[in-house]
Amino acid sequence: QVQLTESGGGLVQAGGSLRLSCAASGRALSNIDWFRQAPGKEREFVATIWWSGSSTVYADSVKGRFTISKDNAKNTVYLQMNGLKPEDTAVYYCKARRMGGFEYWGQGTQVTVSS
Secondary structure (H helix, E strand, C coil): CCCEEEECCEEEECCCCEEEEEEECCCCEEEEEEEEECCCCCCEEEEEEECCCCCEEECCCCCCCEEEEEEHHHCEEEEEECCCCHHHCEEEEEEEEECCCEEEECCCEEEEEEC
16 A cells, blocks of 8 residues: 655745655555646646656646656655746646556645736
8 A cells, every 4th residue: 555645735926836745655666646637627647757767757738847856765756846837726646656557646735826
């Protein structure tokens, strides 16, 4: 079983920055992903990082503005968000993936960007 705890959300003005954290309790993870869901919209992929190594993939909408990183010693993944836009407003979730197709979601953290 893997438990995920997100933190770092909040209210920020357009152009500002926030850093989200996702602390994972389990081991043997393959990837940690960030997703987001805006009101009335489907949950969408934001970024992923491989637990072994540091390969990353980003959604086109955040490429160049967001950076995903990890601290293996702390079992924590970060999402540094710069140049925030009102359209980035959403609940942000982290998801852990394990070999064998297991997936675990965090409870989400609200990010609100004012114009």
